[in-house]
Amino acid sequence: MADALLGPAEIRELAARLGVAPTKKLGQNFVHDPNTVRRIVAAAGLTAADVVLEVGPGLGSLTLGLLGAAAHVHAVEIDPVLAAALPATVGERSDAGKLTVHPADALKVTAGLFQPAPTMLVANLPYNVAVPVVLHLLAVLPTLRGGLVMVQKEVADRLVAGPGSKVYGVPSVKLAWYAESRAAxxxxPAVFWPVPNVDSGLVAFTRRELDCDVPRGVVFQVVDAAFAQRRKTLRAALAGWAGGAAAAERMLLAAGVEPQARGESLTVREFAAVAAAAISLGHGGKLSATGRRHGEVDS
Known part of the structure; x- marks a missing residue:
């Protein structure tokens, strides 16, 4: 595995050969340090039977490391030039038979695209879409048992934050709906080309069931409303969504939540309790059987 990984010289030579220049639009920062790749693969805790989903493989640095540790790798790459070049890069250094490249937008993929089904998400995610990508994949791929993602350090802090933290917010609660997470x-910046002006952070997560039968769509509506005005009390922040402050207060009291509390103090289970109370009391607008307002798509 060590000899197969790409170093700084190989990364630049490969990019030059392909005529590729990293773009901010696609959030491209390519890892060129083999030791960082080894560290990510080790931290992911993969088994030889795992099927890995990698988003944004770029020139293939992390892909090569993952192929040495897993049964199969699905690489989703939105850049058509990079997607087309990846099989040849892998074929020169590893077993290309264990790789499937999907030229696609990760925000639009569905479970039917992947055979065999992915069990782990391991990726250096583009900073500009990191949170939506993680949440979308957890929503559409129930076979994912967990993962490890590299994101901007500020985003990593938000994803793993708990109630009461200054950075606890919508990403924290929505990831907690699907999984337990931790900073890894x-x-x-020096391990990337080009060098970003921020540090990155690793976030590890393990899927677990909340034992909750409230539709995700309703819970996420409550979360969005609570943090849209995070300085306000929940009574005030949820008033518009619930149909008035009095209605919001009844809903919160029915859920066992103090109306003067703020969203940053609630756990995901408490948000689910508020959503359940909303359904029971008929608040929150017209909800469909799936828990969405009519015409609404989940985050």
Missing amino acids: GRVP
Whole structure:
């Protein structure tokens, strides 16, 4: 595995050969440090039977490391030039038979695209779409048992934050709906090309069931409303969504939540309790059987 990984010289030579220049639009920062790749693969805790989903493989640095540790890798790449070049890069250094490249937008993929079904998400995610990508994949791929993603350090902090933290917010609660998460280390800018002006962070997560039968769509509506005005009390913040402050207060009291509390103090289970109370009391607008307002798509 060590000899197969790409170093700084190989990364630049490969990019030059393909005529590729990293773009901010696609959030491209390519890892060129083999030790960082080894560290990510080790931290992911993969088994030889795992099927890995990698988003944004770029020139293939992390892909090569994952192929040495897993049964199969699905690589989703939105850049058509990079997607087309990846099989040849892998074929020169590893077993290309274990790789499936999907030229696609990760925000639009569905479970039917992947055979065999992915069990782990391991990726260096583009900073500009990291949170939506993680949440979308957890929603559409129930076979994912967990994962490890590298994101901007500020985003990593938000994803793993707990109630009461200054950075606890919508990403924290929505990830907690699907999984338990933890910080898995910091990654310095120097291991990327081009060098970003921020540190990156590793976030590890393990899927678990909340034992909750409230539709996700309703819970996420409550979360969005609570943090849209995070300085306000929940009574005030949820008033518009619930149909008035009095209605919001009845809903919160029915859920066992103090109306003067703020969203940043609630756990995901408490948000689910508020959503359940909303359904019971008929608040929150016209909800369909799936828990969405009519015409609404889940985050």
